[in-house]
Amino acid sequence: MNQDALKALVGQAAVKYVEDGMILGLGTGSTVKYMVDALGKRVAEEGLHIIGVATSDRTAKQAESLGITIKELDDVDHIDLTIDGADEIDENFQGIKGGGAAHLWEKIVAINSTKNMWIVDESKMVHHLGQFPLPLEVIPFGSTHVLEKLDKMDLHPEFRMDADGHHVMTDSKNYIIDLHLGRIDHPHELANTLNGIVGVVEHGLFLDTVNTVIVGRSDGPEVLNARD
């Protein structure tokens, strides 16, 4: 099975956890896109009454095009379950997110959710975090100085640019800096350090966040329970 087929598999597996009346956080990325397609199908076929809170403009657009009602986070009083993708998940269920430049909204939605589920193909499961560059969302004002500071801290920063050589912009109109770390031995310490840098809005370390991971493997989806 190729990677896309595994992503579709976990997307379809995840929506089996959706119940009528739920308020759902909808993540961002290519895996979530399959999940939103499958959710739209359930809404159309079963008439489920679901409210979605999207973690990006592109997910909101896709969901609405499929007949899923979308509300702003501030217009709901809770979120029952958020289903999102991830870039890396280690053996302690700690994760890196933000490959799609959406980790700020994803983290805000995640911390306001009763349960968090991540859906990934098996290539995302790792022994140690850090092979995937760690994304930081940074305020454009003074961001070159933030980059220099990170460089002096040996965090190997690089602005994320698009194919035309422009800064990748988040939905909040911020820039992304990726840290090329290779291996993160102490994710909580690194998170604390990054939280203390003025100009960094949010980093892509999602620590002690996820409850359930569905891993797409060629012999079927594997469900891992991280925490309650």
Ligand SMILES: O=C(CO)[C@H](O)[C@H](O)COP(=O)(O)O
């Ligand atoms: O964090 C994210 C977006 O900011 C995505 O969840 C993550 O990048 C995984 O994406 P994909 O499913 O396309 O591999």
